[in-house]
Amino acid sequence: MDNVVELNNVTKQFKDFSVTDLNLQVKRGFVHGFIGANGAGKSTTIKMMMNLLKPDAGDVKVFGLDYKSHEKEIKERIGFVYDGNVFFEGMNLKDIKRIVAPAYKHWDDDVFKKYIDQFELPLNKSIKRFSKGMQMKASLAIALSHHAELIIMDEPTAGLDPIFRRELLELLQEIMIDGNRTIFFSTHITTDLDRIADYIAFINKGQLIFNKTIHEVSESYAIVKGRKELLDRDTEKAFVNIHQSSVGFEALTDDLAGAENTFGDSAVIERATLEDIMYYMKGGMQHV
Amino acid sequence: MQIIISNSSKEPIYEQITNQIKSSILTGELQEGSPIPSMRKLAKDLQISVITTKRAYEELEKAGFIYSIVGKGSFVAEQNLDLIKEKKLKVIEEQLSAVITNSREIGLSLDELQQIMRILYEE
Numbered sequence: 001m002d003n004v005v006e007l008n009n010v011t012k013q014f015k016d017f018s019v020t021d022l023n024l025q026v027k028r029g030f031v032h033g034f035i036g037a038n039g040a041g042k043s044t045t046i047k048m049m050m051n052l053l054k055p056d057a058g059d060v061k062v063f064g065l066d067y068k069s070h071e072k073e074i075k076e077r078i079g080f081v082y083d084g085n086v087f088f089e090g091m092n093l094k095d096i097k098r099i100v101a102p103a104y105k106h107w108d109d110d111v112f113k114k115y116i117d118q119f120e121l122p123l124n125k126s127i128k129r130f131s132k133g134m135q136m137k138a139s140l141a142i143a144l145s146h147h148a149e150l151i152i153m154d155e156p157t158a159g160l161d162p163i164f165r166r167e168l169l170e171l172l173q174e175i176m177i178d179g180n181r182t183i184f185f186s187t188h189i190t191t192d193l194d195r196i197a198d199y200i201a202f203i204n205k206g207q208l209i210f211n212k213t214i215h216e217v218s219e220s221y222a223i224v225k226g227r228k229e230l231l232d233r234d235t236e237k238a239f240v241n242i243h244q245s246s247v248g249f250e251a252l253t254d255d256l257a258g259a260e261n262t263f264g265d266s267a268v269i270e271r272a273t274l275e276d277i278m279y280y281m282k283g284g285m286q287h288v
Numbered sequence: 289m290q291i292i293i294s295n296s297s298k299e300p301i302y303e304q305i306t307n308q309i310k311s312s313i314l315t316g317e318l319q320e321g322s323p324i325p326s327m328r329k330l331a332k333d334l335q336i337s338v339i340t341t342k343r344a345y346e347e348l349e350k351a352g353f354i355y356s357i358v359g360k361g362s363f364v365a366e367q368n369l370d371l372i373k374e375k376k377l378k379v380i381e382e383q384l385s386a387v388i389t390n391s392r393e394i395g396l397s398l399d400e401l402q403q404i405m406r407i408l409y410e411e
Contacts, residue, residue, distance in 0.1 A: 030338060173332040198339035213339050215302075 003064075004028045004150050004182045005049055010058035012044055019044050019206040022058070026150075026199075029179045031172065033197035034186040035274060037282065041206040042186040046154050049184075050080060062150070076105055079143025081136070081153040089128040093121060093138060104146035112145035133164040140168075144175065151175075153185035157192050165189070169196050190274035200274065204281050221277055222256040225249070226267030235262055241280040252280035289318060289325070293334055301336055305344035306351075313353055314372060318364050324354060326361050 005026035012019045019041040026032050036042050047053040048060055051067040051074075060067060062074045093116065101107040116123065119137040127135065136156060143151055157165045173196055175181055187193065193200060193214075201211040210217070224239070228249055236242065238259050239251040252272060253259040259269060272280075291308045293301055312318040325333070327341040334341070345362060348354045356362040391401050 170332075170335065173335065176338060177326075177328045177332055179328055195335060196337050198337045214337060215300075215339065215343065218300075 002027055004062065005184065006061040006064075007045070007048070008059050008061075010045075010048060010055045010060060012048060012053060012055050014044075017041070017044075017206060019048075019203075022203075022208050024201055024208060024211055026182060026184050028182050029176075030182060030198035031176060031196050032182070032184045032199045032201065033190075033193035034184060034201050034203070035188065035190060035193065035278060036186075036203040037188065037278060040203045042203060043154060044206075045203065046152060046184075046186060049152060050078070051075075076146070077149045079140075079146065079148030079151045081139045081143055081151065081156055090126055092124050092126050094123045096127070096138075096142070100142055101145075106147045108145055108147060111147070112141060115141035115144055132159050133161070136160065136164075136168070140171075149181055151181065151183045151185075153183065155187055156185055157187055157189050165192060172196060188278075190278065193274060202274075202277065202281070204278075209281060217274070217277075218271060220254050220256055221272040222253055222259060223270045223272045223276055224251050224253055224259050224263060224267050225270070226263065230263065230267055238262055243280075252276060291330075291334060293336065302340050302344040302347070305330075305334075305341065306347050309344070309348060310351075310353055313364055313367060314369065316369075320364055320366050322364050324362050324364065 003025045005024070007022050007024040010019065010022040010024075017039070022045065024045070034042055034045070044053065048055050049062065051060070051071060063077060065074055067074060097112060101109070101112075115121075115137075119134075119141060121130075121134060121138055121141065127138065130138065140151075140156075157168060160168070169192060172183055176183065197214055199211065199213055200217055202209045212220075226248060228244060231242070231244075231249055238253050238255055240254050242249055242251040256269070259267075263269065289309070289312055291305055293304055295301075297304065299307075309318070309324070318324070324330075327345050328338055331338045331341045345354065345356070349356060349362075352365055353367070354362050355365045387401070
Protein backbone atom coordinates (compact mmCIF):
# COMPACT_ATOMS: atom_id res chain seq x y z
CA MET A 1 0.00 0.00 0.00
CA ASP A 2 1.40 3.29 -1.13
CA ASN A 3 -0.35 5.87 1.03
CA VAL A 4 0.40 5.86 4.72
CA VAL A 5 -2.10 8.60 5.46
CA GLU A 6 -5.21 9.50 3.54
CA LEU A 7 -7.52 12.36 4.36
CA ASN A 8 -10.61 12.35 2.19
CA ASN A 9 -12.83 15.44 2.08
CA VAL A 10 -12.10 16.18 5.70
CA THR A 11 -13.85 19.15 7.28
CA LYS A 12 -13.60 20.46 10.81
CA GLN A 13 -15.48 23.53 11.90
CA PHE A 14 -14.67 25.78 14.82
CA LYS A 15 -16.38 28.97 15.84
CA ASP A 16 -13.99 31.32 14.10
CA PHE A 17 -11.98 28.96 11.93
CA SER A 18 -12.43 25.88 9.84
CA VAL A 19 -10.50 23.35 7.84
CA THR A 20 -12.56 22.58 4.78
CA ASP A 21 -12.73 19.71 2.36
CA LEU A 22 -9.15 18.61 2.85
CA ASN A 23 -7.75 15.88 0.61
CA LEU A 24 -4.23 14.84 1.48
CA GLN A 25 -2.18 11.71 0.81
CA VAL A 26 1.13 10.92 2.44
CA LYS A 27 3.32 8.41 0.59
CA ARG A 28 5.30 5.67 2.31
CA GLY A 29 9.06 6.05 2.48
CA PHE A 30 9.31 9.79 2.03
CA VAL A 31 9.70 12.99 4.02
CA HIS A 32 6.56 15.05 3.73
CA GLY A 33 6.73 18.68 4.77
CA PHE A 34 3.60 20.50 5.85
CA ILE A 35 3.77 24.27 5.60
CA GLY A 36 1.45 27.15 6.30
CA ALA A 37 1.35 30.35 8.31
CA ASN A 38 0.44 30.37 11.98
CA GLY A 39 -3.24 29.56 12.30
CA ALA A 40 -3.51 28.10 8.78
CA GLY A 41 -4.74 24.75 10.10
CA LYS A 42 -1.55 22.71 10.42
CA SER A 43 -2.07 21.56 13.99
CA THR A 44 -5.77 20.91 13.42
CA THR A 45 -4.89 18.67 10.48
CA ILE A 46 -2.24 16.81 12.45
CA LYS A 47 -4.62 16.31 15.35
CA MET A 48 -7.13 14.75 13.01
CA MET A 49 -4.43 12.43 11.65
CA MET A 50 -3.76 11.39 15.23
CA ASN A 51 -7.45 11.08 16.11
CA LEU A 52 -7.05 13.72 18.81
CA LEU A 53 -9.75 15.63 16.99
CA LYS A 54 -12.62 14.06 15.11
CA PRO A 55 -13.55 15.55 11.74
CA ASP A 56 -17.13 16.78 11.27
CA ALA A 57 -17.16 15.22 7.82
CA GLY A 58 -14.91 13.10 5.62
CA ASP A 59 -12.67 10.23 6.63
CA VAL A 60 -9.16 9.67 7.89
CA LYS A 61 -7.24 6.51 7.09
CA VAL A 62 -3.81 5.66 8.46
CA PHE A 63 -1.98 2.59 7.09
CA GLY A 64 -5.24 1.99 5.22
CA LEU A 65 -7.04 1.49 8.53
CA ASP A 66 -9.87 3.31 10.18
CA TYR A 67 -9.57 4.80 13.66
CA LYS A 68 -13.04 3.52 14.58
CA SER A 69 -12.02 -0.11 14.47
CA HIS A 70 -8.20 -0.03 14.62
CA GLU A 71 -7.22 2.83 16.91
CA LYS A 72 -4.78 0.82 19.01
CA GLU A 73 -3.07 -0.79 16.05
CA ILE A 74 -2.62 2.53 14.28
CA LYS A 75 -1.21 4.26 17.34
CA GLU A 76 1.28 1.45 17.89
CA ARG A 77 2.79 2.26 14.53
CA ILE A 78 2.92 6.05 14.89
CA GLY A 79 5.55 8.05 16.71
CA PHE A 80 4.32 11.50 17.60
CA VAL A 81 6.90 14.17 18.30
CA TYR A 82 5.31 17.29 19.72
CA ASP A 83 6.35 20.83 19.90
CA GLY A 84 7.59 21.27 23.43
CA ASN A 85 7.35 19.25 26.54
CA VAL A 86 4.79 16.47 26.62
CA PHE A 87 6.22 14.45 29.43
CA PHE A 88 5.41 14.81 33.05
CA GLU A 89 7.71 17.58 34.03
CA GLY A 90 9.22 16.28 37.19
CA MET A 91 10.09 12.85 35.81
CA ASN A 92 13.33 11.60 34.36
CA LEU A 93 13.79 9.44 31.27
CA LYS A 94 14.13 6.26 33.28
CA ASP A 95 10.69 6.75 34.86
CA ILE A 96 9.15 7.75 31.57
CA LYS A 97 10.52 4.67 29.87
CA ARG A 98 9.07 2.50 32.66
CA ILE A 99 5.62 3.97 31.99
CA VAL A 100 5.75 4.19 28.21
CA ALA A 101 7.51 0.94 27.28
CA PRO A 102 4.78 -1.50 28.39
CA ALA A 103 2.22 0.47 26.40
CA TYR A 104 3.84 -0.60 23.13
CA LYS A 105 3.91 -4.13 21.76
CA HIS A 106 7.07 -3.46 19.79
CA TRP A 107 9.07 -1.56 22.37
CA ASP A 108 12.79 -2.25 21.90
CA ASP A 109 15.04 -1.57 24.88
CA ASP A 110 18.24 -1.92 22.87
CA VAL A 111 17.15 0.69 20.36
CA PHE A 112 16.17 2.99 23.22
CA LYS A 113 19.61 2.58 24.80
CA LYS A 114 21.26 3.17 21.46
CA TYR A 115 19.51 6.50 20.93
CA ILE A 116 19.97 7.62 24.52
CA ASP A 117 23.70 7.09 24.02
CA GLN A 118 23.77 8.66 20.58
CA PHE A 119 21.82 11.73 21.75
CA GLU A 120 23.85 11.89 25.00
CA LEU A 121 20.70 12.11 27.10
CA PRO A 122 20.98 11.72 30.86
CA LEU A 123 18.59 9.09 32.24
CA ASN A 124 18.41 10.44 35.75
CA LYS A 125 17.97 14.12 35.16
CA SER A 126 14.47 15.48 35.40
CA ILE A 127 12.96 16.43 32.05
CA LYS A 128 12.10 19.92 33.13
CA ARG A 129 15.80 20.66 33.36
CA PHE A 130 16.39 19.52 29.76
CA SER A 131 17.04 22.14 27.10
CA LYS A 132 14.50 22.40 24.29
CA GLY A 133 16.80 20.43 22.00
CA MET A 134 17.20 17.66 24.55
CA GLN A 135 13.44 17.40 25.06
CA MET A 136 13.05 17.08 21.35
CA LYS A 137 15.67 14.33 21.23
CA ALA A 138 14.02 12.51 24.15
CA SER A 139 10.69 12.59 22.42
CA LEU A 140 12.26 11.32 19.20
CA ALA A 141 14.18 8.56 20.99
CA ILE A 142 10.91 7.25 22.41
CA ALA A 143 9.18 7.38 19.02
CA LEU A 144 12.03 5.44 17.41
CA SER A 145 12.19 2.88 20.19
CA HIS A 146 8.81 1.39 19.43
CA HIS A 147 9.71 1.03 15.75
CA ALA A 148 7.21 3.59 14.57
CA GLU A 149 6.67 3.44 10.82
CA LEU A 150 5.13 6.87 10.63
CA ILE A 151 6.73 9.71 12.52
CA ILE A 152 4.54 12.77 12.83
CA MET A 153 6.26 15.90 14.05
CA ASP A 154 4.52 19.14 14.87
CA GLU A 155 6.95 22.05 14.50
CA PRO A 156 9.96 19.97 15.56
CA THR A 157 12.54 22.59 14.68
CA ALA A 158 10.82 25.64 16.17
CA GLY A 159 12.95 27.19 18.88
CA LEU A 160 16.02 25.10 18.12
CA ASP A 161 19.38 26.58 17.25
CA PRO A 162 20.69 26.16 13.69
CA ILE A 163 23.33 23.62 14.62
CA PHE A 164 20.88 21.38 16.38
CA ARG A 165 18.39 21.78 13.53
CA ARG A 166 20.97 20.48 11.09
CA GLU A 167 21.83 17.58 13.35
CA LEU A 168 18.16 16.72 13.58
CA LEU A 169 17.75 16.81 9.79
CA GLU A 170 20.78 14.55 9.42
CA LEU A 171 19.29 12.13 11.91
CA LEU A 172 15.97 12.14 10.07
CA GLN A 173 17.78 11.27 6.85
CA GLU A 174 19.56 8.45 8.61
CA ILE A 175 16.32 6.87 9.78
CA MET A 176 14.90 7.17 6.26
CA ILE A 177 17.61 4.95 4.74
CA ASP A 178 15.77 1.65 5.08
CA GLY A 179 12.84 3.01 3.08
CA ASN A 180 10.02 1.80 5.32
CA ARG A 181 9.63 4.87 7.43
CA THR A 182 7.62 7.94 6.60
CA ILE A 183 8.06 11.33 8.19
CA PHE A 184 5.35 13.96 8.15
CA PHE A 185 6.38 17.22 9.66
CA SER A 186 4.88 20.63 9.97
CA THR A 187 7.05 23.69 10.10
CA HIS A 188 7.22 27.29 9.16
CA ILE A 189 11.01 27.20 8.95
CA THR A 190 10.94 26.40 5.27
CA THR A 191 14.70 26.17 4.75
CA ASP A 192 14.64 22.89 6.68
CA LEU A 193 12.37 21.52 3.99
CA ASP A 194 14.41 22.84 1.07
CA ARG A 195 17.07 20.48 2.32
CA ILE A 196 15.33 17.17 2.91
CA ALA A 197 11.64 17.16 2.03
CA ASP A 198 10.39 15.02 -0.85
CA TYR A 199 6.80 16.26 -0.82
CA ILE A 200 5.37 19.58 0.29
CA ALA A 201 1.79 20.14 1.35
CA PHE A 202 0.80 23.77 1.74
CA ILE A 203 -2.24 24.83 3.71
CA ASN A 204 -3.62 28.33 3.81
CA LYS A 205 -6.68 29.54 5.73
CA GLY A 206 -7.89 26.00 6.29
CA GLN A 207 -7.57 24.95 2.67
CA LEU A 208 -4.97 22.81 1.02
CA ILE A 209 -3.34 24.86 -1.74
CA PHE A 210 -1.15 22.07 -3.07
CA ASN A 211 0.48 18.75 -2.30
CA LYS A 212 3.39 18.19 -4.67
CA THR A 213 6.89 16.83 -4.96
CA ILE A 214 9.61 19.43 -4.47
CA HIS A 215 10.39 19.12 -8.16
CA GLU A 216 6.84 19.90 -9.18
CA VAL A 217 6.91 22.93 -6.89
CA SER A 218 10.15 24.28 -8.35
CA GLU A 219 9.01 23.58 -11.89
CA SER A 220 5.70 25.40 -11.53
CA TYR A 221 6.24 28.32 -9.14
CA ALA A 222 8.54 31.24 -9.86
CA ILE A 223 9.02 34.89 -9.01
CA VAL A 224 8.81 37.32 -11.90
CA LYS A 225 10.23 40.83 -11.61
CA GLY A 226 9.99 43.54 -14.21
CA ARG A 227 8.92 46.98 -15.31
CA LYS A 228 5.33 47.94 -14.71
CA GLU A 229 4.68 48.51 -18.43
CA LEU A 230 4.76 44.74 -18.84
CA LEU A 231 1.57 44.36 -16.84
CA ASP A 232 -1.76 44.42 -18.53
CA ARG A 233 -5.00 42.53 -18.37
CA ASP A 234 -3.58 39.58 -20.32
CA THR A 235 -0.12 39.23 -18.83
CA GLU A 236 -1.48 39.57 -15.32
CA LYS A 237 -3.37 36.33 -15.76
CA ALA A 238 -0.09 34.47 -15.33
CA PHE A 239 0.19 35.56 -11.71
CA VAL A 240 -1.15 34.35 -8.40
CA ASN A 241 -0.40 37.64 -6.74
CA ILE A 242 1.34 40.86 -7.78
CA HIS A 243 3.18 43.37 -5.64
CA GLN A 244 3.75 46.73 -7.27
CA SER A 245 5.93 49.58 -6.15
CA SER A 246 7.27 52.78 -7.66
CA VAL A 247 10.26 50.93 -9.11
CA GLY A 248 8.54 47.96 -10.72
CA PHE A 249 6.58 44.84 -9.92
CA GLU A 250 7.26 41.48 -8.34
CA ALA A 251 4.81 38.64 -8.75
CA LEU A 252 4.37 34.96 -8.07
CA THR A 253 3.37 32.68 -10.91
CA ASP A 254 2.27 29.06 -10.66
CA ASP A 255 2.96 28.53 -14.33
CA LEU A 256 6.70 28.94 -14.85
CA ALA A 257 6.69 27.72 -18.46
CA GLY A 258 3.83 30.07 -19.35
CA ALA A 259 5.59 33.04 -17.75
CA GLU A 260 8.81 32.27 -19.62
CA ASN A 261 6.77 32.22 -22.81
CA THR A 262 5.02 35.48 -22.11
CA PHE A 263 7.91 37.53 -20.77
CA GLY A 264 11.03 35.88 -22.21
CA ASP A 265 14.01 38.09 -21.49
CA SER A 266 11.95 41.18 -20.78
CA ALA A 267 11.53 40.24 -17.11
CA VAL A 268 13.68 38.57 -14.47
CA ILE A 269 12.38 35.11 -13.63
CA GLU A 270 13.74 33.46 -10.52
CA ARG A 271 13.14 30.31 -8.57
CA ALA A 272 10.49 30.83 -5.87
CA THR A 273 11.43 29.60 -2.41
CA LEU A 274 8.78 28.03 -0.21
CA GLU A 275 8.89 31.20 1.82
CA ASP A 276 8.14 33.28 -1.30
CA ILE A 277 5.18 31.07 -2.07
CA MET A 278 3.83 31.36 1.46
CA TYR A 279 4.30 35.11 1.47
CA TYR A 280 2.56 35.75 -1.84
CA MET A 281 -0.28 33.38 -1.01
CA LYS A 282 -0.90 35.12 2.28
CA GLY A 283 -3.76 37.05 0.76
CA GLY A 284 -5.29 33.86 -0.59
CA MET A 285 -5.32 32.53 -4.13
CA GLN A 286 -6.21 35.44 -6.33
CA HIS A 287 -5.81 36.03 -10.00
CA VAL A 288 -5.69 39.80 -10.16
CA MET B 289 32.45 7.83 -6.32
CA GLN B 290 32.48 11.50 -5.46
CA ILE B 291 29.75 14.01 -6.13
CA ILE B 292 29.90 17.72 -5.45
CA ILE B 293 26.60 19.57 -5.36
CA SER B 294 26.30 23.30 -5.77
CA ASN B 295 23.22 24.83 -4.19
CA SER B 296 23.63 28.10 -6.04
CA SER B 297 23.90 26.56 -9.48
CA LYS B 298 21.07 27.06 -11.96
CA GLU B 299 21.39 23.43 -12.93
CA PRO B 300 18.87 21.37 -10.92
CA ILE B 301 20.44 19.13 -8.29
CA TYR B 302 19.26 15.88 -9.90
CA GLU B 303 20.94 16.96 -13.12
CA GLN B 304 24.19 17.72 -11.32
CA ILE B 305 24.09 14.17 -9.97
CA THR B 306 23.31 12.50 -13.30
CA ASN B 307 25.99 14.50 -15.11
CA GLN B 308 28.65 13.69 -12.54
CA ILE B 309 27.84 9.99 -12.44
CA LYS B 310 27.77 9.89 -16.25
CA SER B 311 31.19 11.47 -16.48
CA SER B 312 32.57 9.07 -13.83
CA ILE B 313 31.33 6.23 -16.01
CA LEU B 314 32.64 7.71 -19.26
CA THR B 315 36.09 8.41 -17.82
CA GLY B 316 36.23 4.87 -16.49
CA GLU B 317 36.37 5.94 -12.84
CA LEU B 318 33.26 3.81 -12.32
CA GLN B 319 33.70 0.41 -13.90
CA GLU B 320 31.03 -1.67 -15.56
CA GLY B 321 29.17 -3.82 -13.04
CA SER B 322 30.43 -1.97 -9.99
CA PRO B 323 27.82 -1.03 -7.39
CA ILE B 324 26.79 2.54 -6.73
CA PRO B 325 25.30 3.67 -3.40
CA SER B 326 21.56 3.22 -2.84
CA MET B 327 19.56 6.36 -3.57
CA ARG B 328 18.62 6.66 0.10
CA LYS B 329 22.22 6.41 1.22
CA LEU B 330 23.29 8.95 -1.39
CA ALA B 331 20.49 11.32 -0.33
CA LYS B 332 21.72 11.15 3.24
CA ASP B 333 25.36 11.68 2.29
CA LEU B 334 24.56 14.63 0.06
CA GLN B 335 21.99 15.96 2.57
CA ILE B 336 19.32 16.24 -0.05
CA SER B 337 15.88 14.72 -0.45
CA VAL B 338 15.37 11.10 -1.49
CA ILE B 339 13.09 12.11 -4.32
CA THR B 340 15.97 14.04 -5.90
CA THR B 341 18.35 11.09 -5.93
CA LYS B 342 15.46 8.90 -7.05
CA ARG B 343 14.91 11.13 -10.05
CA ALA B 344 18.63 11.16 -10.87
CA TYR B 345 18.81 7.36 -10.78
CA GLU B 346 15.67 7.02 -12.87
CA GLU B 347 17.17 9.24 -15.56
CA LEU B 348 20.45 7.33 -15.47
CA GLU B 349 18.54 4.09 -15.84
CA LYS B 350 16.52 5.44 -18.73
CA ALA B 351 19.70 6.55 -20.48
CA GLY B 352 21.18 3.09 -19.95
CA PHE B 353 24.03 4.11 -17.66
CA ILE B 354 22.94 2.10 -14.63
CA TYR B 355 20.55 -0.69 -13.79
CA SER B 356 18.86 -1.66 -10.53
CA ILE B 357 17.99 -5.01 -9.03
CA VAL B 358 15.31 -4.99 -6.36
CA GLY B 359 16.82 -5.76 -2.98
CA LYS B 360 20.38 -5.63 -4.31
CA GLY B 361 20.91 -2.07 -5.40
CA SER B 362 22.11 -0.20 -8.45
CA PHE B 363 25.05 -1.02 -10.70
CA VAL B 364 26.94 0.53 -13.57
CA ALA B 365 25.57 -0.91 -16.81
CA GLU B 366 27.63 -2.28 -19.63
CA GLN B 367 28.59 0.64 -21.83
CA ASN B 368 29.60 0.83 -25.37
CA LEU B 369 32.19 3.44 -24.48
CA ASP B 370 33.68 3.63 -27.98
CA LEU B 371 30.29 4.40 -29.45
CA ILE B 372 29.54 7.08 -26.86
CA LYS B 373 32.95 8.67 -27.36
CA GLU B 374 32.49 8.63 -31.10
CA LYS B 375 29.14 10.39 -30.76
CA LYS B 376 30.63 12.99 -28.46
CA LEU B 377 33.49 13.54 -30.85
CA LYS B 378 31.04 14.19 -33.64
CA VAL B 379 29.22 16.79 -31.55
CA ILE B 380 32.54 18.45 -30.70
CA GLU B 381 33.51 18.59 -34.38
CA GLU B 382 30.20 20.27 -35.23
CA GLN B 383 30.61 22.81 -32.46
CA LEU B 384 34.17 23.57 -33.50
CA SER B 385 33.08 24.09 -37.10
CA ALA B 386 30.66 26.73 -35.89
CA VAL B 387 33.45 28.36 -33.90
CA ILE B 388 35.70 28.41 -36.97
CA THR B 389 32.99 29.93 -39.13
CA ASN B 390 32.46 32.64 -36.53
CA SER B 391 36.20 33.28 -36.23
CA ARG B 392 36.63 33.69 -39.98
CA GLU B 393 33.81 36.22 -40.04
CA ILE B 394 35.79 38.55 -37.81
CA GLY B 395 39.17 37.62 -39.24
CA LEU B 396 40.50 35.74 -36.21
CA SER B 397 43.59 33.70 -37.08
CA LEU B 398 44.08 30.05 -36.14
CA ASP B 399 46.86 31.07 -33.74
CA GLU B 400 44.61 33.53 -31.96
CA LEU B 401 41.81 31.00 -31.79
CA GLN B 402 44.11 28.37 -30.34
CA GLN B 403 45.27 30.86 -27.76
CA ILE B 404 41.70 31.55 -26.62
CA MET B 405 41.05 27.82 -26.57
CA ARG B 406 44.13 27.15 -24.44
CA ILE B 407 43.13 29.77 -21.87
CA LEU B 408 39.59 28.43 -21.63
CA TYR B 409 40.71 24.82 -21.53
CA GLU B 410 43.10 25.43 -18.67
CA GLU B 411 40.61 27.43 -16.65
